[in-house]
Amino acid sequence: MEHTLHQERRDFLRKVSLSAGGLLLGFTLFEDLAAQTGKGHVIEGVRHDFNSYLSIGTDGSITIASPNPELGQNIKTSFAMIVADELDADWSRVTVVQAPLDTSKFDRQLTGGSGAVPHSWKRLRTAGATARQMLIAAAASTWNVPASACTAENGYVIHKESGKKAGYGELVAIAAKLNIPTDVPLKHHKDFKLIGKPIRNVENKNIVVGKPLFGLDFYRDGMVYAVVQRPPAFGSKIKSVDDKAARAVKGVSDVVRFGNNVAVVANATWAAMKGRKALQINYEADKALESSSDHADIFSKLMDSPNARIQRKEGDVNAAFKGAAKVIKREYECPFVPHNPIEPMNFFADVRPDKVELIGPTQTPGSGRKAVADLLKIPENKITVDITRLGGGFGRRLKFDYVVEAAEISSIIKKPVKLIWSREDDMGGGSYRPAVRYRFEAALDANNNLIGYKLRGVGINAGNPTRENNFPSGSVDNLLIESLDHNSPITTGAWRAPITNFLAYAEQAFLDEVAEAMGKDPVQMRLDLLQKARTNPAGPVRYDIDRMETVIKSVAEKSQWGKKPGTSQGISIYFSHASYVGQVCDVVMQDGKPVIKKITSVADCGVVVNSSGAQQQVMGGILDGMGTAMYGKLSFNAGEPEQKNFNVYRHIRMKGIPEVEAHFVDNGKDPTGLGEPALPPAGGAVANAVYKATGKRMYRQPFIEQEPFKSAE
């Protein structure tokens, strides 16, 4: 019994082969094209550099394969919409399937950095438009009329003058014999039929009936189940293992040690979990066993260290601060947080001497395969990776540690294995948003002009916790951005909107303090700084001044900035992952407590591909950003995380969510990503509104541990 995309792919292949029966049953457009161009056969793209599979049956059915892993960013729907729009396809005839890892056909087959749509926008459009042009040419030659007199609409080619009309399915056999045109014109944006519309998730109907779409839903007869005990504390290693009791658990077939891990393998998940519980393992310290209190000391030391890396320097900061009329100096801090995708880590691996099969949820199938190839010393072309739907990612599944674990266990026990992490494994498993502290300094002259700006970011396995080209760089003549990092045994990873998810909060909250010190409205203060960057820039300006300005003005207008008596508002504007997002948070006091009532957002991500999906990304991103700022905290004691499940780690839930209003700037620019950019500004908008309402600055996350929230809890 086998589920998920194997089934999906079988369906796809069946459909293709049915239609590839060609003359009798149907036809696959691109099979023949591929044969013509000598690029192999069957599901080959129009051209080898296309990033999408497109197949049209003689029955008019259209199958589009989506190469990038789907984790809730709705790429499976958006990609197909882009192809189908340029194809002028009948959307109701489109089926979308997840493509397996195939580096010969696709590039950038990963999900991360809000990069899939910007990377593929032109490729996908060209793929659809090329096919459309060929279908039109096929109709024109059949009817003996000029192609320019024909149009395509909703799966048909139409010749208006004669009233002739033919479905794509009828034309596909002829179209496939034509040469592939180059320099195919793309649609004017005003002619988009699908792009910009609210198109429902193509998987909705499967999701609501509980179809097995996810990695954890993959089962194959004959496979065994594995759970792994890893060292509970970062910096510890195995001293001794007693597995007698574990082996005695009914259903347990193998207990294997690899590195500092012990895998318990059984004939069912529960038996493996019970076996793991029965393991007796002694650990010893290998490196420093760090606690959260140690991190506080480390931050303090790094703040005064003479060894900072200079990330950016403009003008003479020392002189500016020496001559300043006013100096504002503040520190902001954020703790570690786990990703906590709701589907725990898991992977299926079947390692055989001549081939390896990997199936499961991953954001980076290519990197996972390479790591397995390196570990097992098997060439990559002997390893297949099938990508299931991901039950969330948030960056966690950019790491492929669990993929490699599954392969390693299978290679040791020589059986097909499904590896399952528990929630505790995942929360304790070491891929966290790094902990950071920031020190900001601003120098104002006697006229309250911002003449100097300093930021030192220090982190724990954060790399560079600053983004030196962020606003207000470019608008301040004397500027110094520095960073320092502490190398810790506690491992970190990219967390949705890496670095910017906490940096944005700190920067935007500090700018609010600077505006206050200047005696300026926070909106006007930002507009003034942008004007300075425009007319008299200080070094390079790495953001688009006009786009940022538009977002600021627009969110001020949409949120009725300053025009809501009884409501305290805070603003936050951020450029990250190539998109511009402005947010205003409304806070009102109820029974003496601040209540977050509403967040108004304006995003400039260029063309909005799917207005329903875009709303979801903004609403979800804002709640994730706000929830993490309010509640997110993973603390450590002697190297071990103190929160390991949802009963002690708090996420935002439905009760008390604010109203969220998501607007988009319609500027017709090529689309940028949206999976991340709405998240970073949220924390700052909330912090600034809370200050306005209560006079309390949020200097640390989680806000729930700060006043006024602390005593309100």
Add this chain to the structure above:
Amino acid sequence: MPVYSLNINGKIQKVDADSDTPLLWVLRDNLRLLGTKFGCGVGSCGACTIHMNGNATRACLMTVSSIGTAKITTIEGLSAKGDHPLQLAWDEVDVPQCGYCQSGQIMTAAAFLKKNPTPTLEQVETAMNGNLCRCAAYHRIREAVLAASQKTK
């Protein structure tokens, strides 16, 4: 291993499992009813929500030996054709992002609407608060529950 006769989605199913096996893993590993999801194992996320005699229950907290003759309904048994008002509303409102938690969300909402067919927004929030959605699709979950309640009126 003991054999248990379980009443699941209107059918008696015989399963061979250790007495302490959570219903969640019996559903998944033994019966391959995979719509009931594993999220936390401690009853804190709601991804494994099923109905036990009509009440929303966490399958990860119920051992197979404790089920007895109770009627169990999973997402697969909620409707014959995937056309429960909540399932339709979920599609119409376009709720899912990653979608992993959604069967649990729907099962919680279905049991709730049966008891309270015309809830207020606040009542919906209270009823659904135990179901975590890591993508935070909460606005649309709430909207879909209210939309379905309008239809079942």
